[in-house]
Amino acid sequence: MTAMPSVSRRELVTLAGASAAALLVACGDGNSDSSETARFGEGDAGILNYLLAIEYLAADLYAEIGRSGLVKGPALKLVHENGEQETEHASTLTETLERVAGRPARKSVSKFSLPDARSALELAAGVEAAMATAYLGQLPNVESASVLRTLLSIQSVEGRHSAAIDVLLGKPFASGPFAKPGAVKTVLESVEFLRTG
Numbered sequence: 153m154t155a156m157p158s159v160s161r162r163e164l165v166t167l168a169g170a171s172a173a174a175l176l177v178a179c180g181d182g183n184s185d186s187s188e189t190a191r192f193g194e195g196d197a198g199i200l201n202y203l204l205a206i207e208y209l210a211a212d213l214y215a216e217i218g219r220s221g222l223v224k225g226p227a228l229k230l231v232h233e234n235g236e237q238e239t240e241h242a243s244t245l246t247e248t249l250e251r252v253a254g255r256p257a258r259k260s261v262s263k264f265s266l267p268d269a270r271s272a273l274e275l276a277a278g279v280e281a282a283m284a285t286a287y288l289g290q291l292p293n294v295e296s297a298s299v300l301r302t303l304l305s306i307q308s309v310e311g312r313h314s315a316a317i318d319v320l321l322g323k324p325f326a327s328g329p330f331a332k333p334g335a336v337k338t339v340l341e342s343v344e345f346l347r348t349g
Contacts, residue, residue: 188336189290196299197254199290202336203303204245205257206286209343210279211238212262217276222269227320234276234313241306248302273321280314282342285334 192201214235217223223231246256266272287307294300318324 189293192257193254196252196294196296197249199293199303200245200249200252200254200299201257203283203286203290203306204242204249205260206279206283206339206343207238207242207245208257208259209262210276210283211235211242213264213276213279214238216262216264217266217272220266220272222266222272224269227269227273230316230320231276234280234316237309237313241309244302244306248299252296252299270321273317277314277317277321277323279343280310280317282334282339284310284314285332286336286339289333289335289339291333 189198189202192198192205214231217231218228218235249256264272264275266275284307287303287310291300291303291307294303
């Protein structure tokens with residue numbers, strides 16, 4: 153009997169991620185909206201800039217919630233952690249953009265209405281939900297394997313952020329067995345409403 157080659161946990165996770173990525177690309181729903189990201193740049197650069205614009209928004213929101221003094225205790229800890237991670241995501245997307253010869257989008261100034269702690273957390277939950285669907289919606293459109301790996305690694309974190317905030321708000325953190333991808337127009341409209349609402 154031939155011994156099976158040993159596979160480290162890290163190799164197994166890498167293989168599983170690569171298989172999932174290949175499956176997602178192969179099973180795209182045929183409703184590619186990559187042309188929707190063209191206003192942010194061509195190809196992968198446009199996709200990365202689209203997502204970077206939303207990451208900037210999320211990082212700004214968490215910073216503003218943290219400064220507001222509205223949230224305390226575990227909620228404030230989560231706000232700080234999520235905010236730091238959104239800033240890291242923006243840095244990673246910027247580095248990835250520079251690697252694919254794209255120019256990172258300029259950061260715009262965001263304004264939020266934060267009347268109370270619950271409203272602030274609901275706003276964060278809305279942004280996180282929009283981001284999770286935004287990343288998922290772009291996976292079939294990505295051309296570079298390294299860009300795809302980057303987006304997959306961030307998308308799963310956005311899903312966790314969304315679930316954690318929903319738990320704080322006393323809401324169910326899962327709305328079904330499958331995540332739904334978001335179209336560019338829908339995502340941009342939702343975050344624009346959240347920012348100015």
